[in-house]
């Protein structure tokens with residue numbers, strides 16, 4: 130049996146004919162296995178969806194109760210037999226509920242982790258190494274220039290700025306699912322006890338995280354807060370809100386942006402970001418190659434970003450590697466979206 134007999138890339142996403150399912154399909158299918166709730170991976174309109182309980186809850190929050198014909202929760206470590214394939218979900222360390230999906234048949238194991246990172250994150254279960262024959266890696270930050278460094282150090286920079294400018298507000302652009310909650314949890318870990326304010330677009334997801342026992346401290350809605358109240362505080366908002374009239378309600382705001390892309394200074398300048406924070410929910414170059422190596426996989430499929438560099442690196446290590454040309458990942462709300470210059474999306478305020 131060849132790996133392609135277990136999983137085969139199709140325009141709709143990676144497909145397992147043996148088990149009758151797709152993983153993170155980009156168009157509606159009969160049966161979908163979903164790695165995590167970012168909207169480029171988790172779409173509404175599938176017949177049946179198998180995903181972790183958290184991913185199912187987050188999809189419900191975003192798309193409403195009827196986002197799929199039927200749903201089935203998959204807990205970490207639990208195996209489910211689908212047709213001739215055995216599938217098991219393992220933590221991917223990317224966002225709450227994110228899972229690597231291991232598919233096994235005839236003694237061959239292929240692992241599709243979706244997006245992942247191999248560094249600690251107080252808001253989700255840590256990445257679990259799953260030895261496999263084929264590893265399907267993402268490549269969002271697959272260039273040697275991307276080294277994310279220490280997220281705690283970036284949080285210290287933010288807190289230093291808050292201490293320096295007690296009369297100003299700090300606005301932190303962060304993706305609504307995962308990044309925003311991680312920044313809040315890291316602020317708490319660093320000892321920041323003051324209430325943290327939220328843009329309306331991230332309130333329900335953040336409160337869901339808190340309901341799952343993640344310590345986020347006191348959260349307040351930025352809506353309706355006076356300028357005086359917002360002085361000296363930190364507010365989390367979607368990156369697009371940094372360039373909208375919404376910011377005018379804040380006293381002399383300092384704008385920050387938490388993203389792996391902030392390693393590129395020109396990118397931060399382009400976005401008018403005063404305080405770039407290099408914090409990413411994707412593995413950096415070192416993380417990608419360390420993980421690819423550690424899985425022991427002899428064959429690597431690369432998707433979702435800078436495929437070429439990673440495919441080339443694999444070749445120099447004697448690993449069989451190929452890019453998967455699936456259109457539709459790295460769109461919408463994930464960090465895989467490369468931030469462009471300020472464009473004023475007109476996104477609804479709250």
Ligand SMILES: [Zn+2]
Pocket residue numbers: 165167223244463464
């Ligand atoms: Zn993602």
Ligand SMILES: [Zn+2]
Pocket residue numbers: 167169170243244433458459463465
């Ligand atoms: Zn993604």
